[in-house]
Amino acid sequence: MTPRFDYLQAFVKVAETGSFSEAARRLGLSKSMISRQVSALEADLGVRLLHRTTRSLSPTEAGRAYLERCQRILADLEEANLQVSHLQAVPRGKLRVSAPLSFGIGHLAAALPGFLERYPEIELDMNMTDRHVDLVEEGWDVAVRIGRLADSSLIARRLAPVRRLAAASPSYLAKRGIPLVPQDLTRHDCLTHGVMVAAEWRFTDADGQGYEVAVGGRFHADNGDVLRVMALAGLGITMLPSFFMGDDIRAGRLVPVLEGFVPLDATLNAVYPHSRHLSPKVRAFVDYLAEVFGPEPYWDRDITPAVEA
Structure with missing residues (x-):
């Protein structure tokens, strides 16, 4: 007997997700229904397609070969449907x-x-x-x-x-000076991304020469918005994508530095x-x-x- 389409679909989802529950969620069916469909498919074919244990679920050797063919069949059917349906347009x-x-x-x-x-x-x-x-x-x-x-x-x-930029508030730069080359950052408070006390910032000059500078400071965070707020408060230099700081730079609240050493984009x-x-x-x-x-x-x-x- 030729297996039903819904049996094939159930088997493919179970094999891809490794879970009857997740396959049921994606197909909008109950877990018991998915289990019955896969069991019925195995009975129709007379072969076990899945290894089932209390902790894992994976295709058998026959199941892996069958899965590959079924995925191609379902992909071909989906493409055919799209070509003739409103969904295509x-x-x-x-x-x-x-x-x-x-x-x-x-x-x-x-x-x-x-x-x-x-x-x-x-x-x-x-x-x-x-x-x-x-x-x-x-x-x-x-x-x-x-x-x-x-x-x-x-x-x-x-x-x-x-585009990434190194920037700081005017008050910070007035107090601590403007870095002229990347190595100057070792003498500044740098607001770094992540939880490490020290980080490496990378730059390149107009000739393509690369620079890696170990920087550090008193504040580190795993969120760019927080680093931006600390920079606005005058606590140091931060290096962030320009989409965080564009408005602040245009308004003069933050000033870019080291623009001759553009960070790698x-x-x-x-x-x-x-x-x-x-x-x-x-x-x-x-x-x-x-x-x-x-x-x-x-x-x-x-x-x-x-x-x-």
Whole structure:
């Protein structure tokens, strides 16, 4: 007997997630129903597809081979459905997005109303956290991430450059002086990201020469917004992406230093699981963010040059 489509779907979700409960949640069914469907599939095929213990669940050798074929079958079916359905032309459905907390609140949130207005058939589920989420395991469609991306099976789309700046308040610089070269930072109070007492800040000059400077100070935090507040209070020099400090620099509340030694830049990226067919809702979201932030993001406009000694 040919296995039913819902049996195949249940088996694939269980094998991918390693959990009957998680597979049931993603498919909107009960755990007992998923278990019965997988057992029925095994009975139809006359082979055990899953190793089951009290602590783990994994495909058997036959199950791994069958899983690969089933994934291709389901992907082909999804692509065929998309090509002939309304979904191909109009992005719609629930879109699950993860983003860094500070950037999400400070910049991404302001872009979301325009996205939802443009695509009224999309329901947006946002997760703002600095935790590195596993898109595949946790079922997220796309994530916004900052920095250099580790090699993975995810596809990355560059959305905007992320310029980093070293900056301090005018009162701090008046009291402690303006650093002229990166090594001068060893004599300054530096507000560092993380919990380490000492950190290394990296710079490069116009000739491409790199510099790594061990810096330290009296305050460390794992959040850029907090470091910005401490810099505004005159407690030291901090180095952050410009999207944290653009408004403060334009208003003169913070002054960039060492601009002749621009810190190595990172990028703002959208990442999503690899698929032969990118869903319209993910494509729409990624294209929209690239349009809003772009190669010259608004937070970098009219940032004043560094104060000269």
